[in-house]
Amino acid sequence: MANVTFTSPAMKRDVTVYATAGDCNTLLSVAQKNQIPLAFECEDGECGSCAIEVTILERKTPMGMHLTEKEKVVLKLSGRINATQIADAETRDIPPPWRLACQFIVRDEDILVKF
Numbered sequence: 001m002a003n004v005t006f007t008s009p010a011m012k013r014d015v016t017v018y019a020t021a022g023d024c025n026t027l028l029s030v031a032q033k034n035q036i037p038l039a040f041e042c043e044d045g046e047c048g049s050c051a052i053e054v055t056i057l058e059r060k061t062p063m064g065m066h067l068t069e070k071e072k073v074v075l076k077l078s079g080r081i082n083a084t085q086i087a088d089a090e091t092r093d094i095p096p097p098w099r100l101a102c103q104f105i106v107r108d109e110d111i112l113v114k115f
Contacts, residue, residue: 003110006036019106028101045070050101057110065095068103
């Protein structure tokens with residue numbers, strides 16, 4: 001189980017939910033199941049409307065998180081990640097701070113999601 005804490009000016013308070021690690025649901029689907037008002041449009045990783053900032057809350061080494069090709073393009077074009085962060089994610093398993101909620105799969109680690 002992973003604790004996912006959502007925080008946003010659009011919410012009255014932060015909300016922490018439990019997500020089953022490894023169930024292959026996206027962070028967007030976790031948000032929808034828990035009535036978190038996370039913005040989205042295409043749900044396919046092409047528009048970038050569901051961009052989120054993810055912070056790992058545990059003191060252990062973060063789990064490598066695969067970036068989809070769509071995420072790389074959308075997040076780089078929007079200026080949220082750069083080529084070095086993409087390379088670090090691919091070769092050193094260092095997750096970038098920005099992801100797309102529709103592409104991000106929750107792992108077995110506690111995270112803070114800002115949107």
